[in-house]
Amino acid sequence: xxxxxxxxxxxxxxxxxxxxxxxxxxxxxxxxxxxxxxxxxxxxxxxxxxxxxxxxxxxxxxxxxxxxxxxxxxxxxxxxxxxxxxxxxxxxxxxxxxxxxxxxxxxxxxxxxxxxxxxxxxxxxxxxxxxxxxxxxxxxxxxxxxxxxxxxxxxxxxxxxxxxxxxxxxxxxxxxxxxxxxxxxxxxxxxxxxxxxxxxxxxxxxxxxxxxxxxxxxxxxxxxxxxxxxxxxxxxxxxxxxxxxxxxxxxxxxxxxxxxxxxxxxxxxxxxxxxxxxxxxxxxxxxxxxxx
Numbered sequence: 001x002x003x004x005x006x007x008x009x010x011x012x013x014x015x016x017x018x019x020x021x022x023x024x025x026x027x028x029x030x031x032x033x034x035x036x037x038x039x040x041x042x043x044x045x046x047x048x049x050x051x052x053x054x055x056x057x058x059x060x061x062x063x064x065x066x067x068x069x070x071x072x073x074x075x076x077x078x079x080x081x082x083x084x085x086x087x088x089x090x091x092x093x094x095x096x097x098x099x100x101x102x103x104x105x106x107x108x109x110x111x112x113x114x115x116x117x118x119x120x121x122x123x124x125x126x127x128x129x130x131x132x133x134x135x136x137x138x139x140x141x142x143x144x145x146x147x148x149x150x151x152x153x154x155x156x157x158x159x160x161x162x163x164x165x166x167x168x169x170x171x172x173x174x175x176x177x178x179x180x181x182x183x184x185x186x187x188x189x190x191x192x193x194x195x196x197x198x199x200x201x202x203x204x205x206x207x208x209x210x211x212x213x214x215x216x217x218x219x220x221x222x223x224x225x226x227x228x229x230x231x232x233x234x235x236x237x238x239x240x241x242x243x244x245x246x247x248x249x250x251x252x253x254x255x256x257x258x259x260x261x262x263x264x265x266x267x268x269x270x271x272x273x274x275x276x277x278x279x280x281x282x283x284x285x286x287x288x289x290x291x292x
Contacts, residue, residue, distance in 0.1 A: 001254065002056055004082070005247035006043065007063030008035045008075035009095040010182055010223065012240035015042045017050050018247035020255065025050035026244050035074040043078075060088050061250040063095035063241050065274035066190040066204050067182070076273045083271070090271040091250050096180040096192040096204050096222070097266035098241040101249060103178065103221035104198045177201070179215060179232065181224025182240075189224035190276060191215075200266070206276040 001020035006013070011032035017025040025046045029038055047054065062079035065072045076092075083090035176196050181189040184206050191212055192203030209215060209224065209231030220232040223239040253268055 001058045001251055002052060003059045003061055003247045003251045003254075004043065004047070004057050005061035005063075005243045005250060006039060006075055006078070007095055007098065007241040007243055007246060008039060009063045009065040009067030009072045010240045011071070013038045013042060014241060014243035014246075015039070015046045016243035016247045017046050017052060018244070018251045020251050023244040023247060025052075028240075028243070030240075032071070035071045039074055039078055054082075054086055057082075057086060057088055059250060059254060060086075060090045061243075061246050062090065062092055062271055063098055063243075063246060064092035064269060064272060065095050066184075066206065066276045067095060067274075068185065069275060072273050072275070076271055079271050091254075092269040092271040093246055093249060093266055094192070094200070094204060094269065094274060095241045096182065096190065097198075097200060098246050098249070099180045099182070099222050099238060100178075100192070100194045100198050100200070101266060102238050102242055102245045103180070103236055104194070104196070178219040178221065178236070179212065180222045181209065181212075181220050181228075181232070182222045183224055183227055184276075189222075189228065191222075191224065193218070198265070204274060204276065 001018075003018040003020075004015075005018065006015040012028060012030050013035055014028040015026065016023050027042045027046050029042070031038060060079050060083050062075050064076060079090050079092075082088065177193060179191055179193055181191040184190045187208060188206055189209050189212075190204055190206050191209075192200050192205070195201050209228040212231070215232050217233055219234040219236050221236050221238060225232050225235040226239070229235060249265055250268060253265065
């Protein structure tokens with residue numbers, strides 16, 4: 001079984017290919033403004049690196065958010081188009097669930113592969129599901145940085161955090177319950193609460209970090225933790241969804257002899273975006289009346 005998966009619900013773009021047993025090719029990049037430019041070249045590179053034509057794929061997996069309107073729809077629409085053109089089933093997974101599954105150590109994230117299509121964006125380092133989150137995306141106009149390829153040799157050593165950076169994420173077990181929070185802008189986060197085995201028990205919702213019940217006593221994964229450390233307990237990793245975890249989840253759920261999510265694994269959903277609020281764009285109102 002060959003499962004192609006990707007997630008664009010956060011500033012990160014992550015793509016992976018799974019052969020039913022392991023991730024065989026992967027790429028990721030952190031560039032909040034170029035999802036539409038990066039995704040298809042990254043998909044082409046992941047398939048080429050594995051020597052797999054699109055016609056050999058068996059399923060497509062996509063993170064369905066919640067996330068900002070523009071970035072999220074890039075991934076969902078791409079998944080739907082690939083499914084329609086190739087005649088493949090398309091499976092959606094809540095992007096917060098993907099982070100939660102990696103945070104609890106349920107699946108081993110894949111090695112990352114550098115993306116080099118066009119001008120190289122800054123790539124996300126692999127963190128083994130629990131390491132420190134990547135730093136914020138480069139300011140507009142700055143030159144993105146590419147990550148060197150590791151040739152499928154496993155996750156790299158932890159990168160040192162620069163002075164003044166956000167708190168270092170712990171590699172400790174998340175504990176009985178924990179949160180996942182990602183940046184929703186407007187001083188808000190998309191969040192959900194999980195039990196010790198990664199089952200979602202509340203959310204997804206959007207709101208100010210200080211309004212989340214019990215947040216100050218709970219560990220938090222996702223980029224929302226470093227953004228608002230005063231609102232949460234211990235900051236754990238990862239910061240962004242990993243397509244390798246997404247693919248492993250979908251491949252495991254579809255594998256015989258007993259299809260369906262394993263205990264504690266998130267359910268497979270339709271490829272419909274989880275929009276928790278309306279986009280910033282508004283339809284124009286009626287023209288104003290001009291009086292002489």
